[in-house]
Amino acid sequence: MRAWRWLRENAVMIVGILALLYMLTPIFIIAIFSFNDPTGRYNFEWVGFTTQYWQHPFEITELTSALEVSIRLAFFTAIGATILGTLIAIALVRYQFFGRRAANLLIVIPMATPEVVIGASLLSFFLTLNIFELGFQTLLIAHIMFSVSFVVIVVRSRLIGFDRRLEEAAQDLGANAFTTFRKVTLPLIAPGVVSAALLSFALSIDDFVISNFNSGAEVTFPLYIFGANQRGIPVQVNVIATMLFALTVIAMLFVIIQQRRAEKAGEIRPEEETHEATVPITV
Amino acid sequence: MEGSSDLPPTDPESDQPGETAGNTARSGSGGVRLEGVTKKFGDFAAVHDMDLDIADGEFFTMLGPSGCGKTTTLRMIAGFEQPTTGKVLIDGSDVAGLPAYKRPTNTVFQSYALFPHMTLEENVGFGLKRQKVPKAEIKKRVAGELERVGLSREAKRKPNQLSGGQQQRVALARALVNLPKVLLLDEPLGALDLKLRKGLQVQLKEIQRDVGITFVYVTHDQEEALTMSDRIAVMNEGMIEQCADPETVYDRPSTTFVAGFIGVSNLMPAVAKGPGEIEIADGPTVPTADAAQFSSGEKCFAVVRPEKLTVSLPENAPGDQPGIDGIVESSLYLGTSTQMAIKVADDVNMTVLVPNASEDARQHLPGGGAKVRLNWLPEHMHLVAESDPGGSDADQTSTDQVTEGVNS
Numbered sequence: 081m082r083a084w085r086w087l088r089e090n091a092v093m094i095v096g097i098l099a100l101l102y103m104l105t106p107i108f109i110i111a112i113f114s115f116n117d118p119t120g121r122y123n124f125e126w127v128g129f130t131t132q133y134w135q136h137p138f139e140i141t142e143l144t145s146a147l148e149v150s151i152r153l154a155f156f157t158a159i160g161a162t163i164l165g166t167l168i169a170i171a172l173v174r175y176q177f178f179g180r181r182a183a184n185l186l187i188v189i190p191m192a193t194p195e196v197v198i199g200a201s202l203l204s205f206f207l208t209l210n211i212f213e214l215g216f217q218t219l220l221i222a223h224i225m226f227s228v229s230f231v232v233i234v235v236r237s238r239l240i241g242f243d244r245r246l247e248e249a250a251q252d253l254g255a256n257a258f259t260t261f262r263k264v265t266l267p268l269i270a271p272g273v274v275s276a277a278l279l280s281f282a283l284s285i286d287d288f289v290i291s292n293f294n295s296g297a298e299v300t301f302p303l304y305i306f307g308a309n310q311r312g313i314p315v316q317v318n319v320i321a322t323m324l325f326a327l328t329v330i331a332m333l334f335v336i337i338q339q340r341r342a343e344k345a346g347e348i349r350p351e352e353e354t355h356e357a358t359v360p361i362t363v
Numbered sequence: 364m365e366g367s368s369d370l371p372p373t374d375p376e377s378d379q380p381g382e383t384a385g386n387t388a389r390s391g392s393g394g395v396r397l398e399g400v401t402k403k404f405g406d407f408a409a410v411h412d413m414d415l416d417i418a419d420g421e422f423f424t425m426l427g428p429s430g431c432g433k434t435t436t437l438r439m440i441a442g443f444e445q446p447t448t449g450k451v452l453i454d455g456s457d458v459a460g461l462p463a464y465k466r467p468t469n470t471v472f473q474s475y476a477l478f479p480h481m482t483l484e485e486n487v488g489f490g491l492k493r494q495k496v497p498k499a500e501i502k503k504r505v506a507g508e509l510e511r512v513g514l515s516r517e518a519k520r521k522p523n524q525l526s527g528g529q530q531q532r533v534a535l536a537r538a539l540v541n542l543p544k545v546l547l548l549d550e551p552l553g554a555l556d557l558k559l560r561k562g563l564q565v566q567l568k569e570i571q572r573d574v575g576i577t578f579v580y581v582t583h584d585q586e587e588a589l590t591m592s593d594r595i596a597v598m599n600e601g602m603i604e605q606c607a608d609p610e611t612v613y614d615r616p617s618t619t620f621v622a623g624f625i626g627v628s629n630l631m632p633a634v635a636k637g638p639g640e641i642e643i644a645d646g647p648t649v650p651t652a653d654a655a656q657f658s659s660g661e662k663c664f665a666v667v668r669p670e671k672l673t674v675s676l677p678e679n680a681p682g683d684q685p686g687i688d689g690i691v692e693s694s695l696y697l698g699t700s701t702q703m704a705i706k707v708a709d710d711v712n713m714t715v716l717v718p719n720a721s722e723d724a725r726q727h728l729p730g731g732g733a734k735v736r737l738n739w740l741p742e743h744m745h746l747v748a749e750s751d752p753g754g755s756d757a758d759q760t761s762t763d764q765v766t767e768g769v770n771s
Contacts, residue, residue, distance in 0.1 A: 237601055249476035251463040253541065254493035263489075267480045 090263040097149025107249040107325060114318035121312030133315040137323070140316050146304035147320060147358070150285050153300060155214065159286035162277040164224065166269075190229045198226060199293035206294060214296025222294045223287060227280035234279065238272030278331070285324075379499045393454025393467070393544040394577060400449030402435050406735045409435040412603040412692050413449070417545075417579060417594075422571050424580045426588040427598035428624070433581045436598075437547050440579060442466045454544050464493075469538035473550040475495055475530045477522035483509060484518045484535050490541040508540040509533075511570070528559045539570070545577045552587065564590050576702065585625045589613060594699060597621045614668070622666045622747050627714045629672070630664040631707065633746070639745065641665065646687040647709055653746040669716040671743040674703060676729060677736045686738040689713060691729050701725060705737060 087094070109267050113123055120205055129164050138144045171177070172184055189199065231235035238240075246268065250260040266273075287303040294304060364468055369574035382616035397415040401408060410432040418425045424435040431545045438444040439451055440465035451458050469490065477486050484505055509515050514525075522530055531551060538546055551567075553559045568591045571578045582588055588595050589609045596606040597620070605617040618623035619630055633641045640650040643665055658661050673681075680686055689707040696719075703715045715737065719725050729735050 084439075243474070243476065245472050245474055245476040246478060248463065249472060250468070250489070252441060252470045253490035253537070254464050254469070255489075256462075258466050259493065264478060285557070 088240065092284075110318050111322045114315060114322045116315060117185070117313065118319075123313060123318065133319050137316055137319045139222035140314055142177050142299070143301075143304055143308075143314065143316055144322070146299045146301045149298060150301035152218055154281045154284035154322075155221060156220055157227055158223040158277045158281040160220070161227035161231050161280040162273060165228045165276060165280075166202075167275055169232045169239055170265075173236055187229050187232050190226050195226075195287075195289040198222075199290040202290065203293040214294060215298045218294045218296065219291055219298060219300070221278075222290050223284040226290060227283050230279050230283065231276040233271045234276040235269060238269045242268065267339050275335075293341070368459055369733060393724045394450040394484050395420070395423075395579060396437075396450075396453070396455075397436070398450040399453060400439065400446045402432070402437070402439060403442060403447045406603050410439070413601075413603060415603070415606070418575060419454075420575045422568065422578045422580065422591055422593045423483065424582060424588040424592035424595045425552055425598055425622070426582055426585060426595050431598040432585075432601040433598050434549055437470075437549055437581050440545065441468050441470050441547050441657045456471075460709065463746050467544040468547055469541050469543040470547040471531075471534045471538050471551045473553050475522070475534040477530055477533055478538070479522055482519050482521055483525075486522065486533060487540050488596075489537065489700045494541070504540050505517060508536040510535065511539075528563065531555065531563065534565075535570070535643055539574065539576070542574075543576060546571075550581045550582050551580075552584075553582075560587070566680060567591060571729060591624070595625060597626075612730045616666060616747055617751050619664055619747050622664070627669050629667050629669060630747075631667075631711060631713070633663055633665045635659055635663055635746075642713075643685075643687060649685040649741060650747065651741060651744060652746075657746065657748075663748055665741055666745045666747055666750060667713075667739045669702070670718075671712045671739055672713065672715045673738045674705070674715050674729065676740065677734060679735040682740055683740060684738040685744070686736045687713075690735065691731050691733045691735055693731060694728060701728060703728070705735060706757050707737070716759055 108203060113126075114124055115129055115131065116123055116131060117128045117132070118125070120126055121356055142213050168183075168187070172180060172187070198221075202218075202225070204213060206212055212221070218235065219283050240266070251257075257261060276325045287300075288306065291300050292306070299307070303321075305313060308314065308317065395415070395417040396424040397413050397465075400410060400413045400415075402410040413432075413436065415436075415761050427433050435444060439446050440453070442458065442461055442465075445460070453467060460764065470729045478489065481489070487505045487508055488501045491504060493596040496504075505516065506518070509518055511610055512535060514529060514532060514536070517525065517529065522533065523532065530574050531554075534551065542753060547565075552563055555563065564587060565728050567578075580588075580591065589612075590648075592609055594606065594608050597604045597612060597616075605612055605621045607615075607617075611624055612621060612767070615627060616628075619628065622628040622630060633646075634642045636648060636653045637659050638655045639652070640648055641654050641657075641663065649665070654663075673684075674691075675681070677688065692706050692712070693704040694704075698719070700716045700718050704718065705713045706714060707713050717728060719723075
C-alpha cells in the first residue's frame with residue numbers, strides 16, 4: 081500500500097528518469113567504449129580499460145582531416161545561414177510585400193521534406209547547373225540551404241515578441257534606420273540569432289544524408305564514420321564523439337548560466353514603489 | 364528645491380550644433396502649429412481637419428478618451444506618422460516628410476521604451492551620441508540629467524532593475540537631455556499608481572517651468588490635465604471640442620462632451636428664452652448672459668458643477684437663488700465631502716458635493732428618498748450646446764460619469 085503511494089507520488093519523476101536513460105544510454109556507451117581496448121577491428125565488446133586512444137586522439141589522419149572539414153563547413157554554414165535567415169526573418173515580420181504569406185509558408189518546406197529527396201534533387205541541380213564542382217562549395221550551399229529555415233523560425237519568434245516602440249524611441253532620439261538596427265534591434269534579438277547560429281552549426285556537423293549526395297571527393301566526419309564502418313570503426317571515433325558531446329554540454333551550461341544571471345538581474349527591485357514620491361527632484 | 368546648489372543639468376554655452384535638428388539650446392524652444400491636419404487610417408479619420416497653435420514654452424495638454432485621436436496627433440508631431448492632409452509646423456518651419464530622427468522633438472513614451480540592454484547612463488546618452496556631442500560633454504550632461512531626476516546612484520544599472528516610477532524618470536531624462544524644442548509626452552504616468560502619479564505630476568510641472576521647453580502632453584486623466592496644463596485641448600472623435608486654460612475648460616465647458624469629460628457633468632436640459640434668459644425644463648426661468656449665444660427657443664443645457672450646488676429641504680431653501688426640486692437617490696461619504704445623487708427628472712441626475720465642514724451639518728443632510736431643492740448662484744451656471752457628432756456619446760457620459768468620475 082505504502083509502496084503504491086510512493087510510486088504514485090513520484091510517477092512523473094520516475095518516467096522522466098526512464099526517458100532520460102533511454103535518450104542518453106547510447107551516448108554513455110560511446111563514451112565508455114572510448115576507453116575500451118578492443119582486440120579485433122570491431123569495438124563492440126568490452127575487453128579492457130585503456131587511455132591510449134585518449135592520448136592519441138588525432139592519430140588517424142583521414143579521421144582528423146574529416147573532422148577539420150566538418151568543423152570548417154559547420155562554421156561557414158552557421159555564418160551564412162544566420163545572416164541570410166536573420167534578414168529573411170526581419171523581412172517576413174516587419175514588411176508587407178507581395179508574396180509574404182507564401183514565403184512564410186514555403187520557408188518551412190525544407191524542414192518537412194525528406195533529406196533523401198533534398199540531397200538527390202540538389203545533386204541533380206548541381207549537375208545540371210554545372211558551375212560548381214562537387215565538393216566543399218556544394219556542401220556549403222546545401223548546408224546553408226537546409227539550415228536557413230531553422231534560423232528563420234528561431235529569429236522570427238524573437239522578432240514577433242519585440243517591442244517596436246524601442247525602435248521608435250531610437251529614431252526619436254536621432255538614430256537613422258541603420259543605427260537603430262545596429263544599436264537597438266540587433267542587440268535585442270541577439271540571443272535568438274546566437275541560438276540560431278549554434279543550431280545551424282549543429283545541424284551541419286550532424287548531417288549525413290544530404291552531404292552524402294553532394295560531397296564529391298570531400299569527406300566530412302559523418303561520411304568518414306560511415307565509410308569506416310565497413311572496415312571497423314577506430315576507437316578514436318568514440319574519443320572524438322565524446323569530446324564533441326562534452327563541448328556541447330559545456331556550451332549549453334554556459335548559455336543557461338548566462339540566462340539565469342540575466343533573469344536574476346531582472347528580479348532585483350532596489351526600491352519599493354512607495355518610496356518614490358519622496359525622492360526629491362533637483363530643479 | 365530651487366535652493367539646492369546642484370549643477371544645472373546642461374551648459375548652454377557648450378552646446379554643439381549637431382547634424383540633427385534636435386540639438387538646440389533651450390532659448391530656441393519653439394511652438395507647434397497644426398494647419399488643417401487630417402490623418403486617415405483606411406476609411407477611418409483618426410484626426411479630422413485639426414487646427415492647433417501651441418505657444419513656445421507652453422505646457423499644452425491633449426485630453427480625451429481613448430481613440431479620440433490625441434496620440435495620433437502626438438505621433439504626427441513626433442514624425443512617426445505623416446498627416447494625410449494638412450501641415451505640421453515646429454518652431455515655424457514645415458516638417459512635412461521629415462522622419463522622426465530629423466525632428467527637433469523628443470518623446471516620453473507611455474511604456475517608457477527604455478533600451479533594456481543599456482545602462483541608464485547609456486540610455487540617457489543615446490541621443491547625444493547620435494548628435495556626435497563630444498564624449499566629455501555627454502558624460503557631464505547625462506550626469507546632470509540623472510541628478511535632476513534623482514537617479515545618479517543608479518547610473519550603472521539596467522532599466523529592468525528599476526521600479527516603474529524610476530523607469531519613467533529615466534525616460535524623461537533621456538528625452539530632456541537633448542534639449543528638444545518640443546517635448547512630447549504620451550500618457551507618461553499612465554502605468555503608475557495614484558500616489559506616485561500625483562508626486563510626479565508636480566515634479567513634471569516644475570521641470571517644465573525650469574527648462575522652459577514646450578511640453579505637449581497626452582492624457583485621458585482629466586485631473587492630471589487640470590493640474591499641470593497651461594492650456595487643454597479636449598478632444599473627441601478626432602476633433603477638438605474645446606481648447607482653453609484649465610479654469611475655463613472646467614468652469615465654462617463649451618459642449619456637453621467637455622462638461623461630461625471634465626469632472627462630473629450636471630446637465631439640465633433648458634430652452635433659451637430671448638437673449639437674456641433660459642427656462643430650465645421642469646424648473647425656473649433664469650436670467651443669464653450666456654443665453655445670447657443661442658437663438659430664442661433653441662435647446663441647450665445648463666451646467667452647474669457639483670461643488671457649487673447647495674442642497675436643502677424645500678421649506679428652508681434660499682428664495683433668492685434659482686433652484687430645482689429633486690429626490691435624493693443616494694448619499695456617499697467621501698471623507699472630505701459627501702456626494703449626493705439627486706434625481707431631478709427621469710433622465711436628469713444631478714451630483715452634489717457637500718463639504719464635510721462640520722459633523723453636525725453632515726448628520727442633518729437629507730437622506731435617501733427625501734424631497735430636496737438644489738440651489739445655485741446664477742454666476743455658477745453655464746450654458747452648453749449639445750456636442751455635435753457625438754451627441755449620443757455625451758448623453759451617455761452625462762449619466763455614467765456621475766457614478767465613476769467622482770472619486771478621482
